[in-house]
Structures are given as C-alpha cells and as structure tokens.
C-alpha cells in the first residue's frame with residue numbers, strides 16, 4: 001500500500017500525519033527508518049515498509065475500507081477472543097473505532113498509541129469493563145503490542161491474536177520454520193516437523209513454536225523474522241485457492257502472495273483479575 005497517495009487531513013509532527021481513505025482515518029508515518037500506515041478503525045496496521053526494503057505487510061486489493069467490516073490484510077487485532085470462540089468471529093476490536101492517544105518520535109522512529117475502552121456496544125457483546133492499548137513502534141522493525149487491562153472488579157478471561165498478513169513473493173516457494181513439535185488443525189492435535197511448506201489450505205495452531213518464527217521467501221530473496229511474546233500459540237494460515245476465491249474481499253489468486261503468522265492466545269487462556277494487565281506482542285523484521 002502506497003501511504004503517500006492518500007490526502008492529508010492533519011499534520012501531527014514532522015513524521016506523523018493523518019489522512020482519509022474511503023471511510024477510514026489512517027495515521028501515516030513517514031520516517032527515514034520506515035513508513036507505516038495504521039487505521040483507527042480496528043487499530044489496524046495496513047503497511048510497514050523499512051527504508052530501502054520491500055513492503056512487509058500484505059493488504060488485499062479488495063479489502064473493504066469503508067469502516068463497516070473488518071479489513072482483509074494488514075494486522076487485524078483479534079480481541080478479546082480468537083476465532084469463533086464467540087460472536088463476532090475474532091472479537092469486536094478489529095471492527096471498533098479506536099482513539100489516537102499519543103505519538104512520540106525521535107531519530108530512531110515513531111511510537112503510536114491507540115486505545116479502546118468499553119462502551120454500551122462492547123458490553124452488549126462482552127459484559128466487562130476494560131482498557132486496551134495498542135502500541136505500534138515503527139523503527140527499522142515493526143513492533144505491535146496489545147496491552148489489555150481489566151478495569152472492572154471481577155476476573156475476565158481473554159484471548160486474541162495479532163493476525164499478521166505477511167507480504168511474500170510466492171507461497172509455493174515459501175517455508176515457515178521454528179514452529180515446534182505440535183500443532184492443532186480442525187480441533188485435532190498432530191505432531192509437527194517444526195516447519196511447513198504450502199500446497200493446500202493451511203490453518204494451524206502451533207502450540208510449541210519458538211519465540212522467533214522464520215519465513216523464508218526465496219522469490220523476494222529475503223527472510224522475515226516474526227518474534228512473539230505473551231502468546232500461547234503461533235497460528236499459520238493460508239486460505240489457498242478455493243477459500244480465497246469464495247471470499248468477497250480477496251482476489252481469487254491473491255493467496256499466492258500472503259501468509260499469516262499470528263501471535264495468538266487461543267482458548268481465552270489469559271485470566272486477568274481486577275486491575276491486572278497482559279501484553280501480547282509481535283515484532284516483524286525483514287532480513
């Protein structure tokens with residue numbers, strides 16, 4: 001995604017502007033170390049491109065950017081649950097309007113802070129008080145941290161994912177490795193060789209992955225390192241032909257240039273007592 005093409009609506013600093021794209025407001029970072037774009041709808045990273053390198057984040061050319069449904073591509077913030085644990089699928093955070101809380105910058109990069117707190121709408125689907133903050137650190141790497149705080153007076157159970165869509169040259173040549181010895185697919189636990197290639201749909205929850213997962217992309221002649229913390233699983237997803245053709249917001253062949261590597265908490269396994277916080281993070285680095 002070319003972040004320079006959108007009309008600027010506000011200048012916040014030498015490196016940070018706000019622009020509008022269809023129905024969404026986008027915080028745009030243009031810094032000597034990297035460029036990035038973050039939608040306030042969903043607190044959704046749309047782009048991260050380190051200086052002199054290719055785009056690292058995949059966006060669907062058919063993504064709905066009207067602000068009325070979750071955006072396909074980028075880094076959806078799935079929260080307070082992962083997948084179909086409840087309705088809506090992957091939680092409500094990715095289709096909520098977040099607030100730009102703060103931006104800080106220096107010669108090393110820019111930090112953007114977005115926040116979301118409970119409202120009558122969120123309590124209607126999840127009856128809890130919370131404060132969520134997404135910190136996006138744009139340097140020569142991208143770090144995204146989701147800090148969840150229980151602001152109510154009874155324990156809450158949360159899950160979620162930083163559902164990163166990585167931009168790759170060719171899925172048929174791509175290998176994802178450092179995935180550990182077990183995954184769950186279709187509810188069934190299976191032994192893993194620790195790496196995977198792709199020739200059909202892959203939708204796996206790796207329960208023992210290393211902290212850093214590697215994506216080898218010979219077509220783009222690069223490796224992407226994805227370093228996760230605060231998670232209990234790494235989810236690897238590529239929808240392959242039939243599923244991407246069936247999705248209205250993906251072009252039929254667009255599965256060929258993306259793979260999701262997600263820092264995830266499945267089974268809502270984080271319990272936060274009153275006042276407690278949890279941080280889920282992911283770092284994307286192009287090598």
Ligand code: TA6
Nearest residue numbers: 070083089090163203235237262
């Ligand atoms: O993280 C993998 C997954 O849960 C898949 O099962 C697949 O459905 C994908 O996320 C996308 O989900 P979405 O709700 O965005 O269509």
